Amino acid sequence: MSQITTITFFRYSGFSNKLWAFGMMQFAHKALKKSLGLQTYKLMGSGKEGFNPFPDWSVYALLQIWEDEAAANTFFEHSNLMKRYRHKSCERWTLFMKNIKADGKWAGSNPFEKSTSLDGQNPYIAVITRATIKPKLFFKFWRYVPVSQQPLSRNKGLVYTKGIGEVPFLQMATFSLWQNTESLMSFAYKSKEHQVAIKKTRALDWYKEELFSRFQPYRSIGKWQGKNPLPMVSS
Template sequence: MIVALTITKFRSFTIPFAFIGMAVLRLPLWLNKRCRFWKLMGSGKDAQVDLPADYRHWAILTTWDNRETYDDFNFRSFVMKWFNFFGSESFTILLNPLSSHGLWSGKQPFKTQISDINHTEKIAVITRAAIRFNKLKEFRSNVKRAAEAMRNATGFILSAGIGENPFFDQATFSIWENMESMKAYAYQSFDHSDVIKLTRARKWYKEELFARFAIIDSWGSLNGVEINTNN
């Protein structure tokens, strides 16, 4: 399986076309039977995790059976031509699922074909949650410290906040130097582990997903920075 994530920065004067795209691009994605799963999403300020919605950064997540079908979509589809035409900067990363637990919109979108047991190279992570309406204020008051701890963690490379809805449906995409550094943050960082405990105790989420990926390829930049995912 190929999982593709593209984060595009739209020019200021093309922001209305970003909003239009979130509506009209659903139809060609829905009609594309080779695309197994897709999400059109917004992003946090400068594509960061814990900041307010940013109307210039937008993202598209898709899954495919193989690289050939993705490449055809990337180079020929109306969807990607829309992003490329109106965008001023773009970052794309291709991933292969190592492990995945939970649901996204009632589906398990990432089919694992290889194990993460012996994975020693750079690793990408997606965590996604649908937040309960009555827990939103409590969630937002705690997520900032976990995001700050992540950006300061050893082995951290990149993170981006994305989601279908800037308030209730949120996802974090991150890249780490290796499995050990990712696990050290996830399980040993006080701020992150404390937020996870609160998540369970306070039942913030009505749906959640956690997935790890091997990195296949990447290109482009985010906020003017070229992202190096080579091992």
């Protein structure tokens, strides 16, 4: 399959720019729906550091799934919408990715197609998890999640992570970028806090819907916190 996924993070400074970014969560849909080769997309806000559920008004994310890389390039190079995003944001970073595996559903379906052109010499791995939380379990979920994510900061293989989502508190997602699979597995299966979270998920069944997907990042454009987080694959 030639399908690729891009995720773009935007950072904004100043009240007017942050207000514009918030408004685009609604007003960007029209232009995005007209983008050639765009199969689906998700406009998302973000949470404060430490997987705090309260919004970070300075950071937003745009997840896009494309028929092929050519369609993505056309959008990023020529789209008037992207020109507006570039003008309003003070920092931008886009990661191009090929899907390795995706399990579960997002808004009723699994939008990701497994790539047939993965690079066996590329060790980097990106992960997107997404879930809709059952309202009755809302408080139990958010009481524990920040605790379960604490070991992330101690993992030297973690390149970047951010809590994102479509609806604050109820529809949440996480994005994480790792140096290799071993680092990811160390967090997932050796962290006591994360293991407890897995057990709680099974016991309490606190998701109405969930999806877990892994990607191979192969192209990194832009800067985040003053530098390209993955310069080894930049172009």
